[in-house]
Amino acid sequence: MGILTSAELNFIVFRYLQESGFIHSAFTLGYEAGIHKGVIDGNLVPPGALITIVQKGLQYIELEANTDENDEDVEKDFAFLEPLEIITKGIEELQQIVKRRKREKIQSDRGKDKGKDKEHKEGQERCPGDSLAGGGPTPMDVCTPAHEISSADVTVLEGHSSEVFACAWSPAGSLLASGSGDSTARIWTIPDGPCGSITQSSPPCVHVLKHFKGRTNEKSKDVTTLDWNGEGTLLATGSYDGQARIWSRDGELKQTLFKHKGPIFSLKWNKKGDFLLSGSVDKTAIVWDTKTWECKQQFEFHSAPTLDVDWRNNNSFATCSTDNMIYVCKIGDQRPVKSFSGHQSEVNAIKWDPTGSLLASCSDDWTAKIWSMKQDKCVFDFKEHTKEIYTIRWSPTGPGTNNPNQQLLLASASFDSTIKLWEVEQGRLLYSLAGHRQPVYSVAFSPGGEYLASGSLDQCLHIWSVKEGKILKTYRGSGGIFEVCWNKEGSKIAACFSNNTVCVMDFRI
Incomplete structure (x- = not known):
C-alpha cells in the first residue's frame, strides 16, 4: 500500500482550497x-484530487460494510450509506445498518409493485411540465436565458498551465x-474584429512574463494580482513569492520590488501614477515611489494578513485584513487617519466610490457595509x-463620473450564489440576482454602468441588465x-x- 506523506497531503488540500475558491x-x-x-509537480495532480481520494475511501468503507463473512460476493445494487455515517461509525455498526436497510428495501419494493399500475395511470394524466410532489425547481432555479453566447463567438486564449486567477484590460489599446x-x-493583444472563429484562425500575439529565474520546476509562485497604470504603459504584478514586479506593455521586466515577507494579495496604482500600493500576508501595506522604485513608506497597522488595498485619492488609501479591521492611511502620517471596526470576521475587499x-x-x-470619513x-x-461575501464593485455612475445622471449602485457577490445590487443614497436593496448555482467570485460593471457581468464556480458568465435586474x-x-x-x-468581456x-x-x- 502506498503511503501518503504529509507534504503530499498538504499539497492536495492546498489544491482543493484553490479549486473551491478559498x-x-x-x-x-x-x-x-x-x-x-516542495518538489510536487502540480500539473500532474488532476483537478478534484482530494475529493476523488475521499470519495474512493468512502466507497471502500461502504463496500466493506456491505460484505460480511458469509457473503461470497457483494450485490451489485448494494445498500448505500450516508457519508456522515461512514465517517462516524465503525464497520460492525455499519454492517448492521446495511442489513436493516436491505430488509426495508425488500418490503418497500413489494409495496411499490402493488401500486405500479395505479401510479402509471396517474402519470399519464399529468401535464408534461408538472413536477411530482416533493420535486420541481427550487427557488434558486432560473429559466434558461433568452440568449446564450455560442462557443463559436468566443476567443479562447490558451497557454497557461494552471488556474488563471486574475485578468485586466489595459486602459489604453x-x-x-x-x-x-x-x-x-x-x-x-486582442484584435479589434469579432471574437470567435475569425480570431481563432490567427492566434493573438502574447508576451509571457515569467516570475522565476533558473529552475523551471519551481511551483506555487502564483501570480495573485495585477494592475495597469493609468496610461496603460506599465503592468504591475503581485506574486505568492512576496515580490511585486513591473513590466512594460511589451513584456519586459522593468523592476522587481523586494520588501514584503509574504504573498502579495493586492496592489493598485494611484490615479496620478507616481505611487504603487501593495498589501501582503506579512500584515503590512507598502507605498512604492514609481520614480525611484524604492519603498516610500511601509504601514504596519494590521495584526493579521492584509487582504485588499484601494486608493481614495493620490495620497491616501484604505486597507483591510483578516483581523476584521479597516484602516484609512495617508502618505507621511505614522498613524491611521481613520479606523473602521464593525465587521465580525475577515474583511475580504474594500472599494472607494x-x-x-x-x-x-x-x-x-455575511455583510457588506458603507463607511464615511465623517463618522x-x-x-x-x-x-x-446568507453566506460570505467575496467581493464588491461600485457602478461608474453618479456625480463626478462620466454617467452623472444615473444613480450610484454597489454590487456584492457572495458564496450564497447571489449578487445583490444596492442603491446607496437610501441604503436599500434594489435587486437580488439569483442566476448562479455556486459561489460568485467576480462582478464588473460595464463602463456605461448599464450592464453587470458576473462569474461563478458554476462555470457560467452572466451579463445582467442593471435597469431590469435580469440576465441578458x-x-x-x-x-x-x-x-x-x-x-x-464596453465592447468586449474577458473571463x-x-x-x-x-x-x-x-x-x-
Whole structure:
C-alpha cells in the first residue's frame, strides 16, 4: 500500500482550497506549509484530487460494510450509506445498518409493485411540465436565458498551465493581462474584429512574463494580482513569492520590488501614477515611489494578513485584513487617519466610490457595509446575504463620473450564489440576482454602468441588465470563473477560468 506523506497531503488540500475558491486560505496554507519549496509537480495532480481520494475511501468503507463473512460476493445494487455515517461509525455498526436497510428495501419494493399500475395511470394524466410532489425547481432555479453566447463567438486564449486567477484590460489599446498559478502573467493583444472563429484562425500575439529565474520546476509562485497604470504603459504584478514586479506593455521586466515577507494579495496604482500600493500576508501595506522604485513608506497597522488595498485619492488609501479591521492611511502620517471596526470576521475587499467619499467593504460575516470619513460607525449595514461575501464593485455612475445622471449602485457577490445590487443614497436593496448555482467570485460593471457581468464556480458568465435586474446573455465555460472584466469601450468581456484558459467575447445587444 502506498503511503501518503504529509507534504503530499498538504499539497492536495492546498489544491482543493484553490479549486473551491478559498483563495486566501489556500495562500495561507501554502505559505505556512512551504508548498512552494516542495518538489510536487502540480500539473500532474488532476483537478478534484482530494475529493476523488475521499470519495474512493468512502466507497471502500461502504463496500466493506456491505460484505460480511458469509457473503461470497457483494450485490451489485448494494445498500448505500450516508457519508456522515461512514465517517462516524465503525464497520460492525455499519454492517448492521446495511442489513436493516436491505430488509426495508425488500418490503418497500413489494409495496411499490402493488401500486405500479395505479401510479402509471396517474402519470399519464399529468401535464408534461408538472413536477411530482416533493420535486420541481427550487427557488434558486432560473429559466434558461433568452440568449446564450455560442462557443463559436468566443476567443479562447490558451497557454497557461494552471488556474488563471486574475485578468485586466489595459486602459489604453487592446491589451489584456492575465495572471496564473503557473508562475507567469501574460499580455495578450486582442484584435479589434469579432471574437470567435475569425480570431481563432490567427492566434493573438502574447508576451509571457515569467516570475522565476533558473529552475523551471519551481511551483506555487502564483501570480495573485495585477494592475495597469493609468496610461496603460506599465503592468504591475503581485506574486505568492512576496515580490511585486513591473513590466512594460511589451513584456519586459522593468523592476522587481523586494520588501514584503509574504504573498502579495493586492496592489493598485494611484490615479496620478507616481505611487504603487501593495498589501501582503506579512500584515503590512507598502507605498512604492514609481520614480525611484524604492519603498516610500511601509504601514504596519494590521495584526493579521492584509487582504485588499484601494486608493481614495493620490495620497491616501484604505486597507483591510483578516483581523476584521479597516484602516484609512495617508502618505507621511505614522498613524491611521481613520479606523473602521464593525465587521465580525475577515474583511475580504474594500472599494472607494468614484468620488472617494464613501468606502464599501465586504466580509466573511455575511455583510457588506458603507463607511464615511465623517463618522466612526458604518453608514449602512447590508445583511441580506446568507453566506460570505467575496467581493464588491461600485457602478461608474453618479456625480463626478462620466454617467452623472444615473444613480450610484454597489454590487456584492457572495458564496450564497447571489449578487445583490444596492442603491446607496437610501441604503436599500434594489435587486437580488439569483442566476448562479455556486459561489460568485467576480462582478464588473460595464463602463456605461448599464450592464453587470458576473462569474461563478458554476462555470457560467452572466451579463445582467442593471435597469431590469435580469440576465441578458450567458456564456457557459468549462471551468470555474475567478474574474471578469470589461474593456474600456464596453465592447468586449474577458473571463479567467480554473481550466487554465482566458475567454474573450463580444458584447452587443
